[in-house]
């Protein structure tokens with residue numbers, strides 16, 4: 682289905698609530714959308730041993746939140762690389778190429794990045810081809826305020842599912858690291874066990890999906906999500922979607938996207 686207006690969407694929800702799953706489905710239904718998962722980007726940086734990845738690794742392993750300044754570098758670099766910031770681009774000055782999912786940036790550049798945030802975002806493009814979903818950013822009110830200065834969001838979706846339901850899913854999650862495609866041994870099993878449906882490559886389990894680390898991630902979410910959601914509620918762009926499963930949530934999301942960005 683074709684979008685008529687640019688969708689600049691963030692997904693907020695507890696770890697394992699299905700942000701990645703919903704992003705994939707939305708991308709299939711609305712092909713103009715693209716998505717960025719900060720978790721996937723971080724894991725890529727850890728794997729390829731970029732300076733940012735090395736700095737973030739321990740925080741991710743223990744279920745903490747990566748520092749705001751690192752996240753800002755990561756996300757603004759990615760937005761710029763994808764050309765979504767319009768005009769001369771971002772409100773930050775980055776001396777070198779940004780970190781990308783393909784890890785093209787030279788590791789030594791990292792320390793040299795001057796970082797200057799200016800107040801006030803440039804007007805974003807309303808072209809539907811500049812539509813995106815941010816999965817996992819912002820995660821704190823402070824990150825949301827920073828993002829406002831880079832690019833204004835026009836829909837913040839809060840996905841809600843009970844804790845007990847989510848906890849069960851985490852143990853069954855398998856991911857295809859290069860693409861971020863997510864499977865679950867009970868709910869969305871790959872056609873061949875342990876193999877990605879599209880490439881046939883091996884699936885892996887995430888090191889932060891142990892119960893102990895999961896609980897730490899969940900606690901962190903509880904501490905930070907309320908002020909984050911208030912930030913978007915006060916701007917009139919918050920949408921809360923509840924459900925016991927992704928199958929219950931997806932149709933609600935499709936309807937909202939159609940209402941806001943198609944009709």
Ligand code: AP5
Nearest residue numbers: 696697698699700701702720747817850854865868926927
């Ligand atoms: P990130 O990778 O974003 O992890 P998260 O927020 O903890 O979320 P998840 O990816 O675990 O879950 P999801 O909601 O995408 O669920 P999914 O679709 O996979 O972040 C990882 C770390 O990076 C953070 O802990 C932090 O350290 C750092 N980080 C990232 N962003 C940051 C930021 N902005 N600031 C600071 N630090 C940051 O679904 C889960 C499972 O459930 C899957 O197996 C799926 O198949 C299954 N499932 C989905 N729907 C259903 C269903 N209906 N029934 C059964 N199973 C289902």
Ligand code: MG
Nearest residue numbers: 700701718720
């Ligand atoms: Mg995810």
